[in-house]
Amino acid sequence: MKKQLLFLVLLVSSFSTSLLAQSKTEDVFKTFRFGLFAGPTFNSLRPVAGSSEEYKIEKTGGKVGFSFGLMADYNINERYTLYTGIGLDWRGGGVSALLPTTSQPKSGYMRGADVKYKTQYLTIPIGLKMTAATVDKIKIQALAGFDLGILLSQKGDYTFTTNVWDSSKNNYTINSMEKAKLGGLATVVPVNLGWSIGAAGEYDLNGKNSVLVQLIYRNGFVDVTTPKTNIDGNKFSDGNVRSNSFDIRFGYTF
Numbered sequence: 001m002k003k004q005l006l007f008l009v010l011l012v013s014s015f016s017t018s019l020l021a022q023s024k025t026e027d028v029f030k031t032f033r034f035g036l037f038a039g040p041t042f043n044s045l046r047p048v049a050g051s052s053e054e055y056k057i058e059k060t061g062g063k064v065g066f067s068f069g070l071m072a073d074y075n076i077n078e079r080y081t082l083y084t085g086i087g088l089d090w091r092g093g094g095v096s097a098l099l100p101t102t103s104q105p106k107s108g109y110m111r112g113a114d115v116k117y118k119t120q121y122l123t124i125p126i127g128l129k130m131t132a133a134t135v136d137k138i139k140i141q142a143l144a145g146f147d148l149g150i151l152l153s154q155k156g157d158y159t160f161t162t163n164v165w166d167s168s169k170n171n172y173t174i175n176s177m178e179k180a181k182l183g184g185l186a187t188v189v190p191v192n193l194g195w196s197i198g199a200a201g202e203y204d205l206n207g208k209n210s211v212l213v214q215l216i217y218r219n220g221f222v223d224v225t226t227p228k229t230n231i232d233g234n235k236f237s238d239g240n241v242r243s244n245s246f247d248i249r250f251g252y253t254f
Contacts, residue, residue, distance in 0.1 A: 045093030052239030
């Protein structure tokens, strides 16, 4: 009888411990959530001004990119969530800078440049996610935050109008190349910082897992290009150029 009673006590104790551990695990996953995301990005580089040091500055096109990564959420309560994560992000865009024919560039500078930038960043976002409404199993959310980008690679296409006169063509020498490494030719800053806003819809699958769609607009704080730091002969001025992107993200949380 004593052995049976001892066995029953141990069984109940083991069951209670298991329930307690399961409850703690569920509480952790209610507070912290992780997920994966991927989706296309629509990028451009936007000059703040139309001219800089006599160069006429123009945006010359955008670039379709891609991003994917890991999401991490900390649920403050049912309405507010802090979010962060880490991802890989392909961005870019086109910018041209051209001197008037009557102007003479400074020493080491070109007469004009047309560059299509193709960049890759390691990104770390941080921000606040707010649930505006819940319809059945769907949460409608608003997002606002900051975005840190660490440059991993910079490539692109360029056409440079140098300040070297080609008498055989009766024109200035033009150098062009596609899919070139841009370091020293059309330099990009190593760290990009910006802000983001967006909206999202999250569909609850089973109380633990969900699928989501996010629409996010990102705008840079910093001047993303630094052509004045190019090697001599390849320098030009494009003023202050900011990065912009509109992202569509599809995700899964667990």
